[in-house]
Amino acid sequence: MLKIENLHAEVATADGAKQILNGLTLEVGAGEVHAIMGPNGAGKSTLAYALGGRPGYEITQGSVTFDGKDLLDMEPHERAAAGLFLGFQYPVEIPGVSNVQFLREAANAQRKARGEEPLTGGEFLKLAKEKAALLRMDMDMLKRPVNVGFSGGEKKRNEMVQMGILDPKFAILDETDSGLDIDALRTVGDGINSIMRAEGKGVLLITHYQRLLDYVKPDKVHILAKGRIVKTGGPELALELEREGYEEVV
Protein backbone atom coordinates (compact mmCIF):
# COMPACT_ATOMS: atom_id res chain seq x y z
CA MET A 1 0.00 0.00 0.00
CA LEU A 2 3.02 2.31 0.46
CA LYS A 3 5.68 1.89 -2.15
CA ILE A 4 8.88 3.93 -1.97
CA GLU A 5 11.30 3.58 -4.82
CA ASN A 6 14.84 4.91 -5.11
CA LEU A 7 14.02 7.96 -3.00
CA HIS A 8 16.57 10.76 -2.92
CA ALA A 9 15.84 13.74 -0.71
CA GLU A 10 17.59 16.96 0.25
CA VAL A 11 17.07 19.13 3.28
CA ALA A 12 17.41 22.90 3.05
CA THR A 13 20.03 23.99 5.58
CA ALA A 14 21.76 27.26 6.43
CA ASP A 15 24.62 26.30 4.08
CA GLY A 16 22.45 25.13 1.20
CA ALA A 17 20.79 21.85 0.33
CA LYS A 18 22.12 18.73 2.03
CA GLN A 19 21.41 15.30 0.59
CA ILE A 20 20.09 12.94 3.28
CA LEU A 21 18.22 10.12 1.52
CA ASN A 22 20.25 8.29 -1.10
CA GLY A 23 18.12 5.84 -3.04
CA LEU A 24 15.80 4.43 -0.39
CA THR A 25 13.51 1.61 -1.49
CA LEU A 26 10.80 0.08 0.70
CA GLU A 27 7.36 -1.42 0.32
CA VAL A 28 4.76 -1.96 3.02
CA GLY A 29 1.78 -4.08 2.06
CA ALA A 30 -1.76 -3.67 3.34
CA GLY A 31 -2.23 -5.23 6.77
CA GLU A 32 1.50 -5.07 7.56
CA VAL A 33 3.61 -3.39 10.21
CA HIS A 34 7.21 -2.62 9.34
CA ALA A 35 9.82 -1.32 11.74
CA ILE A 36 12.68 0.95 10.75
CA MET A 37 15.70 1.08 12.98
CA GLY A 38 18.97 2.85 12.42
CA PRO A 39 21.69 4.95 14.01
CA ASN A 40 21.18 8.57 14.99
CA GLY A 41 21.36 10.84 11.98
CA ALA A 42 20.71 8.01 9.49
CA GLY A 43 17.75 9.85 7.94
CA LYS A 44 14.74 8.18 9.60
CA SER A 45 12.98 11.42 10.53
CA THR A 46 13.94 12.87 7.17
CA LEU A 47 12.12 9.97 5.53
CA ALA A 48 9.04 10.64 7.68
CA TYR A 49 9.09 14.37 6.90
CA ALA A 50 9.68 13.78 3.19
CA LEU A 51 6.68 11.44 3.08
CA GLY A 52 4.60 14.01 4.97
CA GLY A 53 5.63 16.77 2.55
CA ARG A 54 7.36 19.09 4.99
CA PRO A 55 8.48 22.35 3.31
CA GLY A 56 12.25 22.44 2.85
CA TYR A 57 12.46 18.69 2.19
CA GLU A 58 12.96 18.29 -1.51
CA ILE A 59 12.65 15.00 -3.35
CA THR A 60 15.26 15.04 -6.09
CA GLN A 61 14.74 11.54 -7.44
CA GLY A 62 12.51 8.52 -7.00
CA SER A 63 8.81 7.93 -6.42
CA VAL A 64 6.29 7.17 -3.70
CA THR A 65 2.90 5.63 -4.38
CA PHE A 66 0.25 5.39 -1.70
CA ASP A 67 -2.75 3.19 -2.48
CA GLY A 68 -1.83 3.48 -6.15
CA LYS A 69 -1.70 7.30 -6.09
CA ASP A 70 1.37 9.50 -6.50
CA LEU A 71 1.93 10.69 -2.93
CA LEU A 72 4.56 13.26 -3.88
CA ASP A 73 2.09 15.04 -6.12
CA MET A 74 -0.17 15.88 -3.16
CA GLU A 75 -0.01 18.83 -0.76
CA PRO A 76 0.72 17.87 2.87
CA HIS A 77 -2.92 18.31 3.98
CA GLU A 78 -4.10 16.27 0.99
CA ARG A 79 -1.81 13.42 2.02
CA ALA A 80 -3.47 13.44 5.45
CA ALA A 81 -6.93 13.45 3.90
CA ALA A 82 -5.85 10.52 1.71
CA GLY A 83 -5.22 8.60 4.94
CA LEU A 84 -1.57 9.20 5.82
CA PHE A 85 -0.74 9.97 9.45
CA LEU A 86 2.62 11.22 10.69
CA GLY A 87 3.42 10.72 14.36
CA PHE A 88 6.10 13.30 15.15
CA GLN A 89 9.34 12.54 16.98
CA TYR A 90 8.98 16.04 18.44
CA PRO A 91 5.27 16.96 18.54
CA VAL A 92 4.76 20.67 17.92
CA GLU A 93 3.27 23.14 20.40
CA ILE A 94 0.53 25.47 19.17
CA PRO A 95 -0.16 28.13 21.79
CA GLY A 96 -3.69 29.48 21.92
CA VAL A 97 -5.28 26.63 19.93
CA SER A 98 -6.94 23.91 22.01
CA ASN A 99 -6.54 20.23 21.18
CA VAL A 100 -10.28 19.96 20.77
CA GLN A 101 -10.49 22.84 18.30
CA PHE A 102 -7.40 21.63 16.43
CA LEU A 103 -8.62 18.05 16.10
CA ARG A 104 -12.16 18.97 15.19
CA GLU A 105 -10.85 21.26 12.42
CA ALA A 106 -8.54 18.45 11.29
CA ALA A 107 -11.19 15.73 11.32
CA ASN A 108 -13.71 17.88 9.49
CA ALA A 109 -11.19 19.17 6.95
CA GLN A 110 -10.34 15.56 6.11
CA ARG A 111 -14.00 14.62 5.89
CA LYS A 112 -14.70 17.57 3.63
CA ALA A 113 -11.82 16.61 1.34
CA ARG A 114 -13.33 13.11 1.09
CA GLY A 115 -16.82 14.45 0.42
CA GLU A 116 -18.20 13.39 3.80
CA GLU A 117 -20.49 15.33 6.16
CA PRO A 118 -18.73 17.17 9.01
CA LEU A 119 -18.97 15.81 12.55
CA THR A 120 -21.21 17.81 14.86
CA GLY A 121 -19.75 19.10 18.12
CA GLY A 122 -21.43 16.28 20.02
CA GLU A 123 -20.28 13.55 17.66
CA PHE A 124 -16.74 14.84 17.78
CA LEU A 125 -16.62 15.01 21.57
CA LYS A 126 -17.92 11.48 21.87
CA LEU A 127 -15.20 10.23 19.52
CA ALA A 128 -12.53 12.26 21.33
CA LYS A 129 -13.61 10.88 24.72
CA GLU A 130 -13.51 7.34 23.42
CA LYS A 131 -9.98 7.68 22.01
CA ALA A 132 -8.67 9.58 25.03
CA ALA A 133 -9.96 6.72 27.21
CA LEU A 134 -8.30 4.15 24.93
CA LEU A 135 -4.96 5.89 25.44
CA ARG A 136 -5.74 6.68 29.10
CA MET A 137 -5.41 10.39 28.58
CA ASP A 138 -7.35 12.79 30.79
CA MET A 139 -10.04 14.68 28.82
CA ASP A 140 -8.90 17.87 30.54
CA MET A 141 -5.69 17.65 28.55
CA LEU A 142 -7.68 17.82 25.34
CA LYS A 143 -9.02 21.20 26.40
CA ARG A 144 -5.51 22.60 26.78
CA PRO A 145 -3.57 24.24 23.93
CA VAL A 146 -1.97 21.68 21.60
CA ASN A 147 1.06 20.15 23.36
CA VAL A 148 1.80 23.35 25.32
CA GLY A 149 3.30 22.41 28.65
CA PHE A 150 2.81 18.67 27.98
CA SER A 151 5.58 16.42 29.25
CA GLY A 152 7.56 14.43 26.68
CA GLY A 153 5.53 11.30 27.33
CA GLU A 154 2.22 13.17 27.33
CA LYS A 155 3.04 14.59 23.92
CA LYS A 156 3.60 11.11 22.52
CA ARG A 157 0.40 9.83 24.05
CA ASN A 158 -1.41 12.82 22.55
CA GLU A 159 -0.07 11.86 19.12
CA MET A 160 -1.78 8.50 19.51
CA VAL A 161 -5.04 10.07 20.67
CA GLN A 162 -4.92 12.17 17.52
CA MET A 163 -4.29 9.08 15.43
CA GLY A 164 -7.27 7.39 17.05
CA ILE A 165 -9.55 10.31 16.27
CA LEU A 166 -8.36 10.74 12.69
CA ASP A 167 -8.37 6.98 12.00
CA PRO A 168 -5.79 6.95 9.17
CA LYS A 169 -5.11 4.15 6.69
CA PHE A 170 -1.37 4.36 7.09
CA ALA A 171 0.70 5.64 10.01
CA ILE A 172 4.37 6.59 10.06
CA LEU A 173 5.28 6.73 13.73
CA ASP A 174 8.60 8.42 14.40
CA GLU A 175 9.93 7.29 17.78
CA THR A 176 6.50 7.34 19.35
CA ASP A 177 7.96 5.09 22.06
CA SER A 178 10.75 7.49 23.09
CA GLY A 179 10.03 9.23 26.37
CA LEU A 180 7.24 6.89 27.47
CA ASP A 181 7.28 5.25 30.89
CA ILE A 182 6.85 1.48 31.10
CA ASP A 183 3.09 1.52 31.60
CA ALA A 184 2.58 4.21 28.98
CA LEU A 185 4.59 2.13 26.51
CA ARG A 186 2.15 -0.74 26.92
CA THR A 187 -0.86 1.58 26.64
CA VAL A 188 0.54 3.11 23.46
CA GLY A 189 1.43 -0.31 22.05
CA ASP A 190 -2.11 -1.54 22.69
CA GLY A 191 -3.45 1.69 21.21
CA ILE A 192 -1.46 1.25 18.00
CA ASN A 193 -2.73 -2.32 17.66
CA SER A 194 -6.32 -1.36 18.30
CA ILE A 195 -6.29 1.62 15.90
CA MET A 196 -4.05 0.33 13.12
CA ARG A 197 -4.19 -3.47 13.13
CA ALA A 198 -6.89 -3.88 10.54
CA GLU A 199 -7.32 -5.04 7.01
CA GLY A 200 -6.24 -2.43 4.53
CA LYS A 201 -4.14 -0.50 7.04
CA GLY A 202 -0.40 -0.29 7.43
CA VAL A 203 2.24 1.04 9.83
CA LEU A 204 5.84 2.16 9.51
CA LEU A 205 7.28 2.18 12.98
CA ILE A 206 10.51 4.11 13.48
CA THR A 207 12.13 3.06 16.74
CA HIS A 208 15.42 2.62 18.54
CA TYR A 209 14.24 -0.10 20.90
CA GLN A 210 13.00 -3.66 20.78
CA ARG A 211 10.57 -2.99 23.61
CA LEU A 212 7.74 -1.45 21.56
CA LEU A 213 8.08 -4.31 19.11
CA ASP A 214 7.15 -6.73 21.92
CA TYR A 215 3.70 -5.11 21.86
CA VAL A 216 3.42 -4.22 18.20
CA LYS A 217 4.84 -7.22 16.37
CA PRO A 218 6.46 -6.18 13.08
CA ASP A 219 6.21 -8.25 9.93
CA LYS A 220 9.54 -6.87 8.77
CA VAL A 221 12.43 -4.92 10.26
CA HIS A 222 14.58 -2.64 8.12
CA ILE A 223 17.85 -1.03 8.98
CA LEU A 224 18.30 2.47 7.63
CA ALA A 225 21.85 3.78 7.48
CA LYS A 226 23.32 6.71 5.54
CA GLY A 227 20.05 7.43 3.81
CA ARG A 228 19.15 3.99 2.48
CA ILE A 229 17.85 0.62 3.62
CA VAL A 230 20.93 -1.53 4.15
CA LYS A 231 19.33 -4.65 5.60
CA THR A 232 15.89 -6.16 5.92
CA GLY A 233 14.79 -9.11 8.03
CA GLY A 234 12.08 -10.51 10.27
CA PRO A 235 11.41 -9.58 13.91
CA GLU A 236 14.58 -11.43 14.90
CA LEU A 237 16.68 -8.70 13.28
CA ALA A 238 15.59 -6.25 15.98
CA LEU A 239 16.69 -8.70 18.69
CA GLU A 240 20.00 -9.22 16.95
CA LEU A 241 20.55 -5.46 16.78
CA GLU A 242 19.72 -5.06 20.45
CA ARG A 243 22.35 -7.67 21.31
CA GLU A 244 25.11 -6.71 18.93
CA GLY A 245 24.63 -3.06 17.94
CA TYR A 246 24.74 -1.51 14.47
CA GLU A 247 28.46 -1.87 13.92
CA GLU A 248 28.28 -5.66 14.10
CA VAL A 249 25.09 -6.16 12.15
CA VAL A 250 25.43 -3.66 9.32
Next chain:
Amino acid sequence: MTDLATLPTTRDEDWRYADAAALESSDAETLTGWTEIAVPAGESRAESRDVTGVERIRVRVGKSGKFELSAVNAAPGYARLECEVTLEDGAHFEFGGVTIGGGNETREFVTRCIHVEPNATSNQVVRAVHWGKATGNFLGRIEVVRDAQKTDAAQNFRAILLEKGASANTKPELEIFADDVKCAHGAAIGALDQMAGFYMAARGIPPEIARKLQVQAFVADAFENIEDEALGERLLERALSVLEGAQL
Protein backbone atom coordinates in the same frame (compact mmCIF):
# COMPACT_ATOMS: atom_id res chain seq x y z
CA MET B 1 -10.85 76.03 9.84
CA THR B 2 -7.78 74.54 8.27
CA ASP B 3 -4.72 76.14 9.67
CA LEU B 4 -1.70 74.81 7.85
CA ALA B 5 0.65 75.76 10.64
CA THR B 6 -0.98 73.27 13.03
CA LEU B 7 -1.23 70.31 10.66
CA PRO B 8 0.96 67.50 11.97
CA THR B 9 3.59 66.05 9.68
CA THR B 10 5.71 62.94 9.90
CA ARG B 11 8.45 65.14 11.39
CA ASP B 12 6.37 65.26 14.58
CA GLU B 13 7.41 62.49 16.97
CA ASP B 14 3.90 61.17 17.48
CA TRP B 15 3.19 61.09 13.76
CA ARG B 16 6.53 59.73 12.58
CA TYR B 17 5.12 56.51 11.09
CA ALA B 18 1.88 58.06 9.81
CA ASP B 19 0.90 58.09 6.14
CA ALA B 20 2.24 61.48 4.99
CA ALA B 21 -0.02 61.73 1.95
CA ALA B 22 -3.09 60.98 4.03
CA LEU B 23 -2.12 63.67 6.53
CA GLU B 24 -1.81 66.29 3.81
CA SER B 25 -5.30 65.57 2.54
CA SER B 26 -6.89 65.58 6.01
CA ASP B 27 -8.26 68.67 7.72
CA ALA B 28 -6.61 70.06 10.81
CA GLU B 29 -9.70 69.74 12.94
CA THR B 30 -9.74 65.96 12.59
CA LEU B 31 -6.02 65.67 13.14
CA THR B 32 -5.81 67.94 16.15
CA GLY B 33 -9.25 67.69 17.79
CA TRP B 34 -10.03 65.52 20.82
CA THR B 35 -13.05 63.61 22.08
CA GLU B 36 -13.00 64.31 25.82
CA ILE B 37 -14.13 61.74 28.36
CA ALA B 38 -14.16 62.06 32.14
CA VAL B 39 -14.48 58.92 34.25
CA PRO B 40 -15.65 59.95 37.75
CA ALA B 41 -13.87 58.55 40.81
CA GLY B 42 -14.73 54.92 41.50
CA GLU B 43 -16.55 54.41 38.20
CA SER B 44 -15.81 52.30 35.15
CA ARG B 45 -16.17 53.21 31.56
CA ALA B 46 -15.51 51.17 28.44
CA GLU B 47 -15.14 52.35 24.86
CA SER B 48 -14.73 50.22 21.78
CA ARG B 49 -13.85 51.24 18.24
CA ASP B 50 -13.81 49.81 14.75
CA VAL B 51 -11.27 52.38 13.66
CA THR B 52 -11.71 54.39 10.48
CA GLY B 53 -9.87 57.60 9.76
CA VAL B 54 -8.28 59.52 12.59
CA GLU B 55 -9.78 59.72 16.04
CA ARG B 56 -8.27 61.10 19.23
CA ILE B 57 -9.66 60.40 22.67
CA ARG B 58 -8.57 62.22 25.82
CA VAL B 59 -9.60 60.67 29.09
CA ARG B 60 -9.19 61.58 32.73
CA VAL B 61 -9.85 58.72 35.13
CA GLY B 62 -10.75 59.74 38.69
CA LYS B 63 -9.52 57.99 41.84
CA SER B 64 -9.91 54.19 41.66
CA GLY B 65 -11.81 54.53 38.40
CA LYS B 66 -11.28 52.38 35.35
CA PHE B 67 -11.16 53.11 31.65
CA GLU B 68 -11.14 50.27 29.14
CA LEU B 69 -10.48 50.84 25.46
CA SER B 70 -10.70 48.11 22.85
CA ALA B 71 -10.25 48.51 19.13
CA VAL B 72 -9.76 46.79 15.82
CA ASN B 73 -8.00 48.86 13.22
CA ALA B 74 -8.70 47.15 9.91
CA ALA B 75 -9.57 50.28 7.95
CA PRO B 76 -9.35 50.42 4.16
CA GLY B 77 -7.18 53.56 4.32
CA TYR B 78 -4.89 55.43 6.70
CA ALA B 79 -6.41 55.04 10.16
CA ARG B 80 -5.23 56.05 13.58
CA LEU B 81 -6.69 55.83 17.04
CA GLU B 82 -4.95 57.98 19.57
CA CYS B 83 -5.68 57.90 23.26
CA GLU B 84 -4.33 60.12 26.00
CA VAL B 85 -5.21 58.92 29.48
CA THR B 86 -4.52 60.64 32.78
CA LEU B 87 -4.78 58.37 35.80
CA GLU B 88 -5.49 59.58 39.32
CA ASP B 89 -4.77 57.65 42.51
CA GLY B 90 -5.50 53.92 42.11
CA ALA B 91 -7.08 54.30 38.66
CA HIS B 92 -6.64 51.73 35.88
CA PHE B 93 -6.31 51.95 32.11
CA GLU B 94 -6.80 48.80 30.03
CA PHE B 95 -6.13 48.86 26.30
CA GLY B 96 -6.52 46.00 23.84
CA GLY B 97 -5.90 46.78 20.19
CA VAL B 98 -5.40 44.93 16.93
CA THR B 99 -4.20 46.30 13.64
CA ILE B 100 -4.82 43.88 10.81
CA GLY B 101 -4.88 44.10 7.06
CA GLY B 102 -3.11 44.19 3.74
CA GLY B 103 -2.97 46.67 0.89
CA ASN B 104 -0.76 49.69 1.05
CA GLU B 105 -2.31 51.13 4.20
CA THR B 106 -0.90 52.38 7.47
CA ARG B 107 -2.94 51.52 10.54
CA GLU B 108 -1.84 52.71 13.94
CA PHE B 109 -2.47 53.15 17.62
CA VAL B 110 -0.89 55.92 19.60
CA THR B 111 -1.28 56.08 23.35
CA ARG B 112 -0.02 58.37 26.04
CA CYS B 113 -0.66 57.17 29.54
CA ILE B 114 0.05 59.65 32.30
CA HIS B 115 0.27 58.41 35.84
CA VAL B 116 -0.21 61.67 37.76
CA GLU B 117 -0.90 60.16 41.17
CA PRO B 118 0.31 57.08 43.07
CA ASN B 119 -1.06 53.52 42.82
CA ALA B 120 -2.45 53.76 39.31
CA THR B 121 -2.06 50.81 36.93
CA SER B 122 -2.18 50.43 33.18
CA ASN B 123 -2.04 47.46 30.85
CA GLN B 124 -1.80 47.74 27.07
CA VAL B 125 -1.73 44.80 24.68
CA VAL B 126 -1.48 45.38 20.94
CA ARG B 127 -1.26 42.77 18.21
CA ALA B 128 -0.55 43.50 14.56
CA VAL B 129 -1.07 41.17 11.58
CA HIS B 130 -0.20 42.50 8.15
CA TRP B 131 0.41 41.45 4.59
CA GLY B 132 0.85 43.07 1.19
CA LYS B 133 2.64 46.40 1.69
CA ALA B 134 0.68 47.30 4.80
CA THR B 135 2.13 48.78 7.98
CA GLY B 136 0.96 48.48 11.57
CA ASN B 137 2.25 50.80 14.30
CA PHE B 138 2.02 51.13 18.03
CA LEU B 139 3.49 54.19 19.67
CA GLY B 140 2.98 54.04 23.38
CA ARG B 141 4.27 56.64 25.77
CA ILE B 142 4.13 56.16 29.51
CA GLU B 143 4.72 59.10 31.82
CA VAL B 144 5.06 58.71 35.55
CA VAL B 145 5.26 62.01 37.40
CA ARG B 146 7.27 62.56 40.54
CA ASP B 147 5.41 61.14 43.56
CA ALA B 148 3.32 58.74 41.46
CA GLN B 149 4.75 55.88 43.53
CA LYS B 150 3.52 52.28 43.16
CA THR B 151 2.70 52.87 39.52
CA ASP B 152 2.39 49.60 37.61
CA ALA B 153 2.43 50.09 33.84
CA ALA B 154 2.68 47.29 31.30
CA GLN B 155 2.84 47.41 27.54
CA ASN B 156 3.11 44.53 25.13
CA PHE B 157 3.31 44.66 21.33
CA ARG B 158 3.71 41.75 18.97
CA ALA B 159 3.43 41.68 15.22
CA ILE B 160 3.19 38.92 12.64
CA LEU B 161 3.99 39.72 9.04
CA LEU B 162 2.40 37.26 6.62
CA GLU B 163 4.26 38.55 3.58
CA LYS B 164 7.65 40.09 2.89
CA GLY B 165 6.52 43.60 1.94
CA ALA B 166 4.54 44.22 5.14
CA SER B 167 6.01 46.02 8.14
CA ALA B 168 5.41 46.96 11.74
CA ASN B 169 6.83 49.69 13.97
CA THR B 170 6.73 50.20 17.67
CA LYS B 171 8.21 52.86 19.84
CA PRO B 172 7.75 52.54 23.56
CA GLU B 173 8.71 55.69 25.43
CA LEU B 174 9.07 55.82 29.17
CA GLU B 175 9.39 59.03 31.16
CA ILE B 176 9.62 58.09 34.77
CA PHE B 177 10.16 60.56 37.58
CA ALA B 178 9.19 58.37 40.54
CA ASP B 179 11.42 55.64 41.98
CA ASP B 180 9.02 53.01 43.27
CA VAL B 181 7.37 51.98 39.98
CA LYS B 182 7.01 48.90 37.81
CA CYS B 183 7.09 49.41 34.07
CA ALA B 184 7.21 46.39 31.80
CA HIS B 185 7.25 46.46 28.07
CA GLY B 186 7.81 43.80 25.47
CA ALA B 187 7.91 43.89 21.69
CA ALA B 188 8.46 41.26 19.02
CA ILE B 189 8.01 41.15 15.28
CA GLY B 190 8.00 37.84 13.47
CA ALA B 191 6.30 35.46 11.05
CA LEU B 192 3.86 32.63 11.56
CA ASP B 193 5.40 29.49 13.05
CA GLN B 194 6.06 27.30 10.00
CA MET B 195 6.49 24.12 12.00
CA ALA B 196 3.04 24.61 13.54
CA GLY B 197 1.71 25.15 10.02
CA PHE B 198 3.21 21.85 8.86
CA TYR B 199 1.97 20.05 11.96
CA MET B 200 -1.57 21.20 11.19
CA ALA B 201 -1.19 20.23 7.52
CA ALA B 202 0.01 16.79 8.61
CA ARG B 203 -3.33 16.43 10.40
CA GLY B 204 -5.26 17.46 7.28
CA ILE B 205 -5.83 21.15 7.95
CA PRO B 206 -5.46 23.21 4.74
CA PRO B 207 -3.12 26.24 4.82
CA GLU B 208 -5.86 28.89 4.93
CA ILE B 209 -7.53 27.33 7.98
CA ALA B 210 -4.17 26.74 9.66
CA ARG B 211 -3.33 30.40 9.14
CA LYS B 212 -6.67 31.48 10.54
CA LEU B 213 -6.22 29.34 13.66
CA GLN B 214 -2.76 30.72 14.24
CA VAL B 215 -3.81 34.33 13.70
CA GLN B 216 -6.85 33.85 15.92
CA ALA B 217 -4.69 32.53 18.75
CA PHE B 218 -2.23 35.40 18.26
CA VAL B 219 -4.78 38.20 18.11
CA ALA B 220 -6.90 36.86 20.99
CA ASP B 221 -4.27 38.05 23.50
CA ALA B 222 -5.34 41.63 22.86
CA PHE B 223 -8.92 41.01 23.95
CA GLU B 224 -8.26 38.62 26.81
CA ASN B 225 -8.79 41.27 29.48
CA ILE B 226 -11.90 42.87 27.96
CA GLU B 227 -14.51 42.71 30.68
CA ASP B 228 -17.45 42.10 28.33
CA GLU B 229 -16.59 38.68 26.86
CA ALA B 230 -19.19 38.93 24.12
CA LEU B 231 -17.60 42.19 22.98
CA GLY B 232 -14.21 40.47 22.96
CA GLU B 233 -15.65 37.73 20.72
CA ARG B 234 -17.12 40.27 18.32
CA LEU B 235 -13.83 42.14 18.06
CA LEU B 236 -12.00 38.90 17.39
CA GLU B 237 -14.47 37.98 14.66
CA ARG B 238 -14.18 41.43 13.15
CA ALA B 239 -10.40 41.13 13.07
CA LEU B 240 -10.49 37.67 11.50
CA SER B 241 -13.07 38.66 8.91
CA VAL B 242 -10.38 40.76 7.21
CA LEU B 243 -8.16 37.73 6.88
CA GLU B 244 -10.88 35.78 5.14
CA GLY B 245 -10.95 38.03 2.10
CA ALA B 246 -7.16 38.31 1.92
CA GLN B 247 -5.32 37.23 -1.20
CA LEU B 248 -2.36 35.39 0.28
